[in-house]
Amino acid sequence: MNIIICAKVIPASSVTIEINPATKCMVRKGVPHELDPAAACALEEGLRLTEKHGGAVTVITMGIGDATIGIRNALAMGAANAIHILDDALAGSDALGTAKALAAAIKKESFDLVICAAESSDSYSGIVPGQLAQLLGLSPLTFAKEIAVEAKKITIKRQTESGYDLVEAEMPALVTVASGINEPRYPQLKGIMAAKKKEIKQWTAADLGLGPDQVGASGAKEKVLAIGRPAARKAGKVITDEGDGGKQVADFLAELKVI
Amino acid sequence: MDFNLTEEQLQIRDEIRRVCREFPDRYWREVDRRRDYPEAFVRKLTELGWLGALIPAEYGGTGLGITEASMILEEINRSGGNATVCHAQMYTMGTLLRHGSEEQKKRYLSKIATGELRLQAFGVTEPNAGSETTRIQTTAARKGNKYVVHGQKIFISRVLQSDLMLLLARTTPYDELEDKSRGLSVFIVDLREAQGKMEVKPLDIMINHHTNALFFDGLEVPAENLIGQEGMGFRYIIDGWNAERILIAAEAIGDGRWFTERAAKYAGERVVFSRPIGANQGIQFPIAQAYARIEAADLVRYHAATKFDRKESCGAEANMAKFLASEAAWEAANACLTTHGGYGFATEYDVERKFRETRLLTVAPVSNNLVLAYLAQHVLGMPKSY
Structure with a gap:
């Protein structure tokens, strides 16, 4: 099962x-x-499936050179192969451009299943997986929230507001994983050392047969018109307990129609 | 000259940081309060292979250098933790690796690498022989195919958290020796088989260090557990000193960074007389000075580690790194405590705990006075002063 x-690979959580x-x-x-x-959760799910059913996990990322450290991390966790789509011509790609590049790279590989995070933790657009499929x-x-594979059939528990739906499909298929599906493993120190010996294939837009009308800033159909900061939150209400604190809290919650 | 870490070293640093984040201040605070051994932390590091970093790959470890090992320990202390709880599992095996027989290495090292066996106790110090190791009095007398040990040790850490202990004992009486550095031997003691012949008495000390007094009353050690040649034990333990000093330096640097980061943060947040206390030079200069000294010590630490990994002589650098780093960390600890004022003494700020912990590094595993004595005599050529 491949x-x-x-x-x-995104700016580290410590970065503003x-x-x-x-x-x-x-x-x-x-x-x-x-x-x-979020991608680490997707990878963890892939690793667990291959540990159970055999096969190998290949990680594909599109990103700048600085992304290498994240790819090495994925290899250290246990991915067998890695592909880095790396090309200045891809800078400024919109979600669809990203999906086209990923799709072109995936088509070069033999696979049974593609797993993505439902959305990335930096830009949160959440539309690439659908476009990719x-x-x-x-x-x-x-x-x-849960993935099971049996022969050529994949079944997931799809998270809903009230519980979950059971969804089945024939493989090959594409799955997006919800946050909290698992607790990604830490790489073993030996895994970190082994990762440096694994090859990271690098492909450019041209290698993938993609031109400037499809990817990069020139190929982007989606334009960001403006970026602004969210409005500052209003100051909270401070309740001083002078014997009636509980009532004040209850009144406040009633005012909000919470109770 | 390149002062940049390699991509691999950066990855090691980032990964150990991530693991340490799982064990925040409150974990270490609670362990300290209860005087517990941080079992969950040590188990996690063991499972992930971090404590087998220095064991060669052929014996099941990762075969990293002292440079990388020192980075691991630095990050533990920088995160607010205390690497002394497990550093010995990383490097005590060095004596076995360098001087043990192939059979001994095969028997023990792979199990130490996986954590199946813990070897993180080394019985050297005695009540009447601290820094003067060649004066130890614990004896190991050969009786057929075993040695029988009598005597006493003190400040032997993690005995109760180890399966194996290395033991330095006298095999030739001091007075019969021409060369006083001979006559001592190193043994592997299987602590699981030592019951009844060895008493372990935990010592209550200023920090949560799991250290003990040991009393040997006819402890039998199989002759096959002798490491290397009989009588050469002192030379064998000296061989491990440079590695130990570099690793301790890194722990001190981790502490120093923790203190300066916490102090600078608090100085920026704490407002007195309508402005942050960090706006006062009386507060900020000691923190900045400690920071500069930590950075300087760090350069010597990496210099020493690089020479060690290149198998070059590095006694001077390793000693200087330990001296400079532990003194800088102590300076940072004082600056941090002063900055926090009364809150520095409150356990919930963790400053007092780290303050106690880092003080040890100026005294152990070697007193800084003896580091200076070494530099004066062996590097600068002055007369022996002790």
């Missing part, structure tokens, strides 16, 4: 995100990067 994980006012894009170059925790002609199974 599984492809689409794993985004900056937006370039000219491009309205996140500043990614020159800041520490890490494997997106469409481009690959795969059944998308979204927001999985």
Whole structure:
């Protein structure tokens, strides 16, 4: 069973995100990067499936050179292979451009299952997996809280507000995993050392047969018009308990129609 | 000259940081309060292979250098933890690795690498022989195919958290020796088989250090557990000193960074007389000075570690790194405590705990006075002063 994980590498959680006012894009170059925790959950799920059913996990990421550390991290966790789509021509790609590049790379591989995070932890658009499934002609199974594979059939528990739906599909398929599906493993120290010996294949847009009308800033159909900060939150209400604190809290909650 | 860490070293640093985040201040505070051994932390590090970093790959470890091992310990202390609880599992095996027989290495090292066996106790110090190791009095007398041990040790850490202990004992009486550095031997003691012949008395000390007094009353050690040649034990333990000093330096640097980061943060947040206390030079200069000294010590630490990993002589650098780093960390600890004022003494701020812990590093595993004595005599050529 061969599984492809689409794993985004994002600025580390310790980094204060900056937006370039000219491009309205996140500043990614020159800041520490890490494997997106959401992607780590997708990878963990892939590793567990291959540990149970055999096969190998291949990680694919599209990103700048700084993404290498996150790819090494994925390899250290146990991914067997890695592909880095790395090309300045891809800078400024919108979600669809990203999906096209990922789809083109995935088509070069033999696979049974593609697993993505439901959304990345930096830009949160959440639309790449759906576009990717469409481009690959795969059944998308979204927001999985649990994944089971039997022969060529995949079943997920799809998280809903009231519980979950059971969703089945024939493989090959594409699954997005909901946050909290698992607790990603820490790499073993030996895994970290072994990761440096694993090859990371690098592909450019041209290698994938993609031109400037499809990817990069020139190929982007989605334009960010403006970026602003969320409105400052109003000051909270402080309740001083002078014997009637409980009543005041209850009144406040009633006012909010919470109770 | 390149002062940058490699991609692999950066990854090691980032990963150990991630693991340490799972054990925040409150974990260490609670362990300290209860005088517990941080079992969950040590187990996690063991499972992930971090404590087998220095064991060669052929014996089941990762075969990393002292540089990388020192980074691991630094990050534990920088996170607010205390690497002394497990550092010995990393390096005590060095004596076995360098001087043990192939059979001994095969028997023990792979199990130490996986954590199946814990070897993190080394019985050297005695009530009447601290820094003067060649004066130890615990004896190991050969009786057929075993040695029988009598005597006493003190400040022997983690005995109750170990399966194996290395023991330095006298095999030739001091007065019969021409070369006083001979006559001592190193043994592997299987602590699981030592009951009844060895009493372990935990010592209550200033920090949560799991250290003990040991009393040997006819402890039998199989002759096959002798490491290397009889009488060469002192040379064998000296061989491990440089590695130990570099690793301790790194722990001190981790402490120093923790203190300066906490102090700077608090100084920026605490408002007195309508402005942050960090706006006062009386507060910020001691923190900045400690920071500069930690950075300087760190350069010597990496210099020493690099030379060690290149198998170059590094006694001077390793000793200087330990001296400079432990003194800088202590300076940072004082600056941090002063910055926090009364709150520095409150356990919930963790400053007092780290303050107690880092003080040890100026005294152990070697007193800084003896480091200076070494530098004066062996590096600067002055007369022996002790």
